[in-house]
Amino acid sequence: MNRLWRKKRFFLGGLLALLLFVLMHSLIQSGLVSRHIQSLFVPVGLNMILALSLFLLVGMLGELSLGHAGFMSIGAYAGGLFSKVMMHVLPVWVRFPLALLVGALVAALLALLLSVPVFRLKGDYLAIVTLAFGEIVRSLVINLPFTGGAAGLKGIPKDTSFSFLYWIVVFTIWLTRWIYYSKIGLEWRAIRDNAIAAEACGIPVVSRKRAAFVFAASFAGIAGVLYSHHYSILTAEVFGFNRSIEVLVMVVLGGLESATATAVSAFFLTIAPEMLRFLNQYRMLIYSLMLIIVMIGRNTQWAKPKWFQQRRENA
């Protein structure tokens, strides 16, 4: 794979994204797309961003976080509050990017604080701590006065537009892929495969883990800001443990190897429940079954290649 080929791929990808955008935009403008399908754009886009950011943590670094929705929540509330306060002070083209920045930064800051103790721990502790964290956020959000209490936060300006969301999603896909092959992506994957060897090869494991965690959290925060500025109302239940699990399912079913596959998985898992409305009451049941089947399938079906066994030894 040489330079020229890579440049070609980049432009081809960009062209495809542009064409798709033009297509979708004109479909919407001409009214050919039903309201129903239009209402799916935002959830799909948000889930893609969430899934890609969690993929970074779970797929590339190999660390399980069960509180991803908590960071989305933080971003949503931080960005939402900022916009509400600045609603008549700043024009939208200044205010909205700032709101995104605020959401990302607050989420990143909390992730940084959390990461200080967490990565000193060995074992499956990240899962528990992030779980606890998600619950703490949910509980605080319901009870603190400035977040609107149980009734929720209302009146956030609807700044998220289709185009903006579309290009952020495209950017996130591109960014995640780029990171995968970059030096830090290599280092994260090395840590995932064998943390001890990674340390011996000059990789500062703890600091890299923190970086991944903070980065993933900030993107979840951005997704949160996009969410709050589309639906305009925030209630705590949206960002509960269920949400974290749904995103995790998307990442896992995407194979944990490729960013593109994760995005595709997020796409299908968002529209499938809508397309299969009649199965709605069985939706979570089917999800859980799929999750189990896929996990077992990944690990046992074909003759286990040597590296699966090695993984267990080194785990």
Next chain:
Amino acid sequence: MASLAFVIAMINGINLGSIYALIALGYTMVYGIAKMLNFAHGDVIMAGALSIVVLVQQFHVHPVLSILISVILCVALGVLTEKIAYKPLRNSSSLSVLITAIGVSYLMQNLAQILFGSSLRSFPKVFHWPSMILGSVELKMDRVMTIAVTFLLMFLVLLFVYRTKIGLAMRAVAQDREAAMLMGVPMDRIISITFAIGAALAAVAGFFFGVAYGFVGPYSGSMPGIKAFTAAVFGGIGSIPGAILGGFLLGLAESMVKTFVSSELSDAIVFGLLIVVLLIKPTGLLGKEIRDKV
């Protein structure tokens, strides 16, 4: 007056703590021996409690018998889930197993919802025990029973693990799985027994949960499961005394915070405490350091 509230909070705390300790014990045993975090453990409580409700209310089974049947059902459930969902992943990464366990948990919850509806059902008043009056405190008998039975069960488990041959085998597997296998320890059977014990304890915990809260629904097991899970980590995951200690401490903490600080924020504060404890002692209160072989 504050001291009275304190005593009541203490009793409630020990009551709650004993339920958490029973569940945490199951978590920690499975972690120590099968080296996995059985995320679905909390839902076994729900299965136990719900089965008692259904047996008593729909099939009019005698309460005591229904408790026994519930324990048997939960044990079957525990052993089956291990055989079907966890055994194939025995040599996979802990991430894979954890994700599968999450899948199993969700499966159980949603299955229960489909079979029994999502609304809460009231738990039958199984035993009509009189309350004792100690000074100015009314001591409900069911609280005392919960604590007494829990202690008895924990004692039995400790006896089993430290004084029987099977218990010895279990401890061997927990310390060095490969060596134990080479020594002829029947891995499958030991792991099944571990899951069975955990499930039985969870069934009992489910019964007491129903007695304490009065209502059960398909999602009732989730929160106690998460809390008991954190209690087990709190006390040192893999350590049996740690799980018991962690369970009681968590129950007490929750009860105290609910009474004296804030009812709504109790969850947040308790989880916050967990993070603080892990900060100070990363392996939990009684946990052991895991040394990687280089």
Next chain:
Amino acid sequence: MISSQAARREPSGYPALEAENLSVRFGGLNALQGFSFQLGYQQIGGLIGPNGAGKTTCFNLLTNLYEPTEGNIKLFGHEIKGAPSYHLFRWGLGRTFQNIRLFHRMTVLENVMVTQPNSSFFRANHQHRKDALELLDFFHLADQAEKKAGSLPYGAQRRLEIARALAGNPGVLLLDEPAAGMNPSETYQLAEQIKEIRNRFQVSILLIEHDMHLVMGVCDYLWVLNFGQQIAQGTPMEIQRNPAVIEAYLGRKERSEC
């Protein structure tokens, strides 16, 4: 702190790697006691001894995975005790592991590129790829560059581990049982390769090994450990004849057999 690569290359008057009175205790067990050695510039040293003698423990101490209870370690004359493990690699100390620790889900090429000293976070440039492939070529792994490291046969995996350590441009290379599990012809090839590595990459090498053919054929100098203590040191010729060494490996010989 050791900075530039140039400083490493020149014989600066200091031994490449030096340990003074190195000791570590685990609980009541003295895993290593009072071990001192000096590895010279571009020298191939061997650390041998019966199983459990403390050889890998010594390696773990040298790479700061364990903290010694006594003694200190110097890399090119600079004290490294207490430095975080990952610094040592950048300062010129590379190592391989007894039980192979490759990045099994990454490709062969990626395994080598992750240790390359590029300074940025960005995607590796053309030159880096070329250098990595050249390195792989030396180990006859270039044609498998895009395969997942875990899918390689055993011997190839061992070679890849060495390649990975070399990609970081070390001055000292620690090899932990590089010939383990190899057949005689593979071992012979490895011996030739180790000598070539020393010449081509100008590194000092310290290896732990049980295979005496490899050790005697490759090492310039040997240190023998038993029960955590050094019982002999010398050239391979001297060591072969050292009675203490023979006793450690084979047990006490009958007086009549000589």
